[in-house]
Amino acid sequence: MSIRPISYNEDTKIYRMLHEEESHEFDILLTDLQHTVKLDGSPNHDLIVVPCLVCSNTFSTHPVGGGADPLNIQQLFVNKITETGCACGNVEAGNENLADAHAHLSCARMDGTERWQI
Numbered sequence: 001m002s003i004r005p006i007s008y009n010e011d012t013k014i015y016r017m018l019h020e021e022e023s024h025e026f027d028i029l030l031t032d033l034q035h036t037v038k039l040d041g042s043p044n045h046d047l048i049v050v051p052c053l054v055c056s057n058t059f060s061t062h063p064v065g066g067g068a069d070p071l072n073i074q075q076l077f078v079n080k081i082t083e084t085g086c087a088c089g090n091v092e093a094g095n096e097n098l099a100d101a102h103a104h105l106s107c108a109r110m111d112g113t114e115r116w117q118i
């Protein structure tokens with residue numbers, strides 16, 4: 001958990017991120033955040049990669065359960081799926097309720113039903 005969201009602007013769809021070890025912040029478009037890809041090339045909708053735009057080749061991978069920062073990370077998954085649809089292809093963009101339910105289900109599968117906090 002080294003690069004994490006600290007705020008989100010709903011109007012511009014821009015996240016402010018903090019790279020903790022390096023103590024710097026940067027802005028990144030929600031659409032520039034991607035779900036990861038499994039070894040077989042299929043999308044993995046349980047993980048989202050956040051690159052640092054200041055350092056090269058530095059990134060954090062966040063699980064849908066949210067790790068040490070469940071509220072912000074779970075919200076990031078919902079925002080991402082609402083904006084672009086889910087990488088798995090089962091949820092289309094533009095439906096926040098569906099995005100929330102979809103991420104919630106992934107989270108429950110990974111971390112149990114008590115984990116979802118938003």
Ligand SMILES: [Zn+2]
Binds near residue numbers: 019022052055
């Ligand atoms: Zn950095």
Ligand SMILES: [Zn+2]
Binds near residue numbers: 086088091
């Ligand atoms: Zn999905």
